[in-house]
Structure formats: structure tokens, C-alpha cells
Amino acid sequence: MLDAISEAPVRRLIAVLVSIGVLCACSADDRDDITASDRTVPLPPSQVQLTAALAPFESCEPFLRHIKANALEMVGPWGLDAGYRIEALESSEVLRDGTQAVADSSQAGLTPGVDYSTTNVQEAGVDEPDILKTDGRRIVALVNEELRVIDVTGDRPRLLGKLRFETFWPQEMFLAGDRILVFGQSHSGMKPVPRTLTPRHSWYSPISTLVEVDISSSTPRIRRRLHLDGGYLSSRMVDDVVRIVVQSQPTGLEWSYPSGSGLRAERRAEEENRRLIEQSTMDNWVPWFALENARGSLIREGTLTPCDRIYHPASNSGLRMLNIITVDLSEETLGEKLDSTSVLADGQTVYSSQENLYVGTTEWFDWRELEANEDQTLDTPQPVMTRIHKFDISDPNKTLYRASGQVRGTVLNQYSMSEYDGDLRVATTDHGRWSPGGGANSESYVTVLEDRNGAMIEIGRVGNLGKGERIYAVRFLGDLATVVTFRQTDPLYTIDLSDPRSPIVLGELKILGYSAYLHPVTETLLLGIGQDAHDDGRTLGTQVSLFDISDLTDPIRIDQWRLVGGHSEIEYNPRAFLHWPSENLFVLPVTTHRVETAESGPFSGAVALELSNRSLTERGRITHLKTPPKVRCEQWVEEREDGNEVSTQHCWADIDWRATIQRSVVIQNQIYTLSSLGLLTSNLQTLEPQAFLVF
Numbered sequence: 001m002l003d004a005i006s007e008a009p010v011r012r013l014i015a016v017l018v019s020i021g022v023l024c025a026c027s028a029d030d031r032d033d034i035t036a037s038d039r040t041v042p043l044p045p046s047q048v049q050l051t052a053a054l055a056p057f058e059s060c061e062p063f064l065r066h067i068k069a070n071a072l073e074m075v076g077p078w079g080l081d082a083g084y085r086i087e088a089l090e091s092s093e094v095l096r097d098g099t100q101a102v103a104d105s106s107q108a109g110l111t112p113g114v115d116y117s118t119t120n121v122q123e124a125g126v127d128e129p130d131i132l133k134t135d136g137r138r139i140v141a142l143v144n145e146e147l148r149v150i151d152v153t154g155d156r157p158r159l160l161g162k163l164r165f166e167t168f169w170p171q172e173m174f175l176a177g178d179r180i181l182v183f184g185q186s187h188s189g190m191k192p193v194p195r196t197l198t199p200r201h202s203w204y205s206p207i208s209t210l211v212e213v214d215i216s217s218s219t220p221r222i223r224r225r226l227h228l229d230g231g232y233l234s235s236r237m238v239d240d241v242v243r244i245v246v247q248s249q250p251t252g253l254e255w256s257y258p259s260g261s262g263l264r265a266e267r268r269a270e271e272e273n274r275r276l277i278e279q280s281t282m283d284n285w286v287p288w289f290a291l292e293n294a295r296g297s298l299i300r301e302g303t304l305t306p307c308d309r310i311y312h313p314a315s316n317s318g319l320r321m322l323n324i325i326t327v328d329l330s331e332e333t334l335g336e337k338l339d340s341t342s343v344l345a346d347g348q349t350v351y352s353s354q355e356n357l358y359v360g361t362t363e364w365f366d367w368r369e370l371e372a373n374e375d376q377t378l379d380t381p382q383p384v385m386t387r388i389h390k391f392d393i394s395d396p397n398k399t400l401y402r403a404s405g406q407v408r409g410t411v412l413n414q415y416s417m418s419e420y421d422g423d424l425r426v427a428t429t430d431h432g433r434w435s436p437g438g439g440a441n442s443e444s445y446v447t448v449l450e451d452r453n454g455a456m457i458e459i460g461r462v463g464n465l466g467k468g469e470r471i472y473a474v475r476f477l478g479d480l481a482t483v484v485t486f487r488q489t490d491p492l493y494t495i496d497l498s499d500p501r502s503p504i505v506l507g508e509l510k511i512l513g514y515s516a517y518l519h520p521v522t523e524t525l526l527l528g529i530g531q532d533a534h535d536d537g538r539t540l541g542t543q544v545s546l547f548d549i550s551d552l553t554d555p556i557r558i559d560q561w562r563l564v565g566g567h568s569e570i571e572y573n574p575r576a577f578l579h580w581p582s583e584n585l586f587v588l589p590v591t592t593h594r595v596e597t598a599e600s601g602p603f604s605g606a607v608a609l610e611l612s613n614r615s616l617t618e619r620g621r622i623t624h625l626k627t628p629p630k631v632r633c634e635q636w637v638e639e640r641e642d643g644n645e646v647s648t649q650h651c652w653a654d655i656d657w658r659a660t661i662q663r664s665v666v667i668q669n670q671i672y673t674l675s676s677l678g679l680l681t682s683n684l685q686t687l688e689p690q691a692f693l694v695f
Helices: 002-007 010-017 060-074 263-278 367-372
Strands: 132-134 138-143 146-151 158-164 168-176 179-186 207-214 221-229 231-238 241-248 288-293 298-303 310-312 321-328 339-343 349-352 356-363 385-392 400-408 417-420 423-430 443-452 455-465 470-477 480-486 489-496 504-512 514-520 525-533 539-548 556-564 578-580 585-592 604-612 615-622 630-639 645-654 663-667 670-674 678-683 689-694
Touching (some): 138 168, 168 231, 179 231, 221 241, 221 321, 321 356, 349 417, 423 470, 455 489, 470 525, 480 514, 489 514, 489 525, 504 556, 585 663
Antiparallel strands (some): 132 138, 146 158, 221 288, 288 298, 321 339, 349 356, 356 385, 385 400, 417 423, 443 455, 578 585, 604 615, 663 670, 670 678, 678 689
């Protein structure tokens, strides 16, 4: 085996280790017009590689030639996946009737953001999927693999109906009128979905499923299901038009593996795998779709993307496909108009404005650089790059690929990207190739990319942010960027992007702990939610900081709220955050997993903070626990380095995880909180509980 690997080309070894992104080289002249500030750290010429516009295939024949050539470069005695198998995924649902009446339509004129709150999203006008949605009359929630539709027009919430997903894991959804679009992955133990689709899938290809649910009557009913080859990444909705991002890989190729040991067995297996590639067809490389009705009968199926809508670089870009599917929820039924655009590339992080959708992925090293430079090895220092693909979503009927580019470092999440005046700003951390968690040499950047005829070209960059730290939070506010880095302390940087060719760091504030989510309150006030910490970086519990950024050269923290031992979902999922501006109210789901003493008061629920006179006060707390959690403590005897023994007390709380509050929403003068136990109605002013709908 070792002999076989040593004889293989470098690119084959790298293909086994990583997923290949999209890359081509540009000359250093493309950066001559970049104006560098004092903090700008230009890349060396060898690293100034920007992805030019990708080209579509003219037909399926050149596509097959290209993809087979790529596969033959990457294949070995263990196939393309180094022998790792991922079980195939399928889908089905069991429908259960509800018994309640339809919600009263007398409140149909409620205004989102005025009469009721909506999902906390990054960009205005760009809806994001979540586990709870409301139109002010109804709340729809995904809990315990069930979709529940709840009437909230009366004094008490009433269950209108529910839909149980037995063999389908619902992840998130959109609500548009009386239609719900649920996204998820299927899991094992299911019937073939549909049977005509099954032979086209191998055992390692995941299947994503979109379920259209009609809630116009008293019972939520499935109307259609759309099954797609690949793993669901994310989606966005603008004016009832949804873009779904799916990552797919080759299907239906049953690889040969060495029978026995030794070089001869491995070479024989590789020869068989090469013949398999040469005999493969379109169905093995382009993702398949299957549309079925509520009864599971197949309506139509086929390859998802036409060959002339698949884009590629000139060189080997790997075999995985990034697919953007357009679904218009204003149409009568799901799948009547199904549009897809694909790129031969990987995808990880999805960001969208109202006009363009971007997908970024990190490539930890570039095998082309290794192949071009014989003196370079895997241990040679090389910056980590993030590739970004841009798609035009301004046309509600289709999605068009526009451009590609790359930036130095890795993105944290969708908030690391922001479009402004046609440019894309990206905040990244360069950890070094083998240090994804950060390191002494890590450095963060904010880079500005401009779309020039299909290539996103770097026109400005500022670096030297948080040396030895990594980015924990980013928020772009117009032509201002606020960036938090952390290792032991929390520097909050304010960066002026008014001149995109010369970004400038204006101010820096260092405090203990960090913010994992930044939320604009006013033009001069910024809320940060994260963790308090010791001066050595050890976290202490939930911390909410209120920053005054009126003087961008001197940001200051003017108030702070803490909960010892607390953690909040908001730290990794901002959709769990609720800001109700008319009340200056912020609602955070919080649980104390760590208890310092029996008297420290463990808590699981939601905390409502109110902004008044530039300070944060706690309006109250909401919990779904029927009784306070019990605290258990034990005395532990520990031996010190000097040989002496010391007795310490360790305490923990027994908390029913089902009572963890996941979302909160305001509807008129009430606040509703969701957990796996049920939906609690509370008075918005006093937070006193009023009614509880048990799940």
C-alpha cells in the first residue's frame, strides 16, 4: 500500500485528503490598483491567485470528457473516497390529522415587525429558514420531528394540527401564506424514494428532501416532496422565491477494492475502477431529482441541472457539485418550475443579499501549487484560502452564475460576508494550514472584492487584526465593519470601509471574554452576546455587552449583564435571538450547565433584557420547568503538586433538557416561547405566564 501511494501523483494523494475547490491563477498585475493602508498586508505574488469566471459546458459530451478526466486523475485502488462509506438516505412521512379549527382570519392584516416579530436575519428583505415561523395568526414550529400548527388568535394557544416525520429529519422551514416548505435530510430504515430513483444512488450518496405542506385547512397536509441528490447546506427566500443550496457528489459507482494485500491487488483494483469511470454515464455525475405527490407517486424525475448550466474552471476542480435550486412559492405547486445552476466546486457557507447569493468554502491547501513547485511539500508554509462563488438571484425565475474569487483565511459563518455597493466584504482568519483552532501566528483580515467581468478581484484589504487570535464575531453595518477576535481578551475592532480600496482600522477596545454575536441596536449602540472570561481565556458564563460606537476611534463598553455558568444558543445560532425594538427588549435563551455552588441558582429558560437610559436591566425570566432544578454537590479530594491534599466542592444541576427554550416570538402584547415541552404564552410587559400548550 505504501509503495502504491509513493508512486501515485501528488494530486491523487491530495484528492483523497480533501475536497477540491475551484482555482486558477491570475497575474499580480490585477492588484496594482489596490491602495494599502498602514495595516494592509499584501500577499506575496505567488499567492495572488484569483478565480476567474468559470465557463459553462456547451453540451453533455464535453462535460463527460471533463469529469471523467478529473476522476481518472483522482481514482485509486480504493475508489474516490478512500473507502469511507456513507449510508444512502431516503425519505417518507406519516400524516396525522389535527382536530382543532382553523385560526381566525380576522387578524390577517397584521404587519410583520410591527404587530409581530420575525426571524432574526442578517439582511433586511432576505428571509432565513428556521424552526419557528409566524404570520401573527399562527405559529408553526418544528419540534421533536413534528410540524405543529398553532392558533394564537385567542387567549390561549390552540393546536390546529400536526404532522409527524417518522423517517425524515426536518431541519428548518419557510412559511409563505398557507404553504410551508420544510428542508431536511432523510435517514435510514425507509422505503425507496422513489423506487425508480433508487438504482441511481450508491450507498454513500445522501439525499435531501423538500416537503411542501398545505396549512390552509384544519389539517396540515403534504402536497409534494422533492428529493435531491446531495446534502442540504442552507437556503434563502426573497419575495417568496427560495434558493436552496445543495452539495452533491458522484452516485451509483460501485468501486472495486483490493482483494488481499500487496501492490498487485491494489493495481488490479485501480484498473477496474478506471474502467468503471470510463464506462460511467451522466447519471453518475450530475445530481438526480425526483418529484412525487402526497401519496408518494412519482410525478417526474431526471438530472437536476442541464449540462449548459454547469460551470467549471479550465483545470481539475474535483468531482463534487455545488447546486443552487430555485423554487417559487408563489407558484401553485412545488416543482412546476424547477431551475438549477451548478458549479464543479465545494460549498460550506451561504450568504445572500437581495440581489446576489454567495457560497464560500475553505481550501486548506492547493495541490496545484505543490504540483507546480517541486521543492514544495505538505510542510511548506502556505496560506489557507477561501473560495467564493457569486450567483445572481435578481430574476425570480432563475439563478445565474456570475463570478468567483478567493480571499486569504477562513470565514467564521455567514456574517463574515456582506455585500455593499456591489462589492463583497469578507472577514477571515488565517490560522495556518494545520491550525484550524488558531495559533500564535494566526491573523485576521477584512478583504474587499469587486466583480470585474466574472472575476471577483481583491481591491482592498486590511490585516493585522488579533495577532495570535481568531475571529469570534463579525457585523457589517453599511460602510463600517465591527470584528471581534479572541484568545485571552476580546478586542473589538471598528473598521472604516467607506473607501473600499483602502480599509482602515479606526478603533480597538480590549475587554475580558468575547462576543460571539453582534447586533446593531441604534446607529451608535451595538449589542454583543458571548462569554465572560478570566484573563487567561477560561470562560465564566454568558455575557451581554452594550457598546457605544458613536466615536469609531474609541469604542467603549457602557454596560454589561452576566449569568455565571450560562450558555446561549445565540452564540452559534443568531436566529435564536429576539430583538423587539418598540419595547427596547432583547430575549435570550440561556441555560446554566455549570453551577459554582448550591446557592448560585441554576436556570434554564429565557432572559429578557431591557435597554433604558443606555443601560441594560433585566425585565424578567421565563422558564418551562415545572419545578426548580435540583443541585447536587460532592466533595472531591484532590492532590496538589506539593503532595498535600485539598477538598473541593463540585456542584451540578439536574435540568430537564426538554425545557430548554429554543425560540421566542412577540405577537402584539404577548411573548411566546418554544421548547420541546410546549409553547408558553407570557405577558410581554410582566413576563408572567398566561397559558401553556403541552406537546
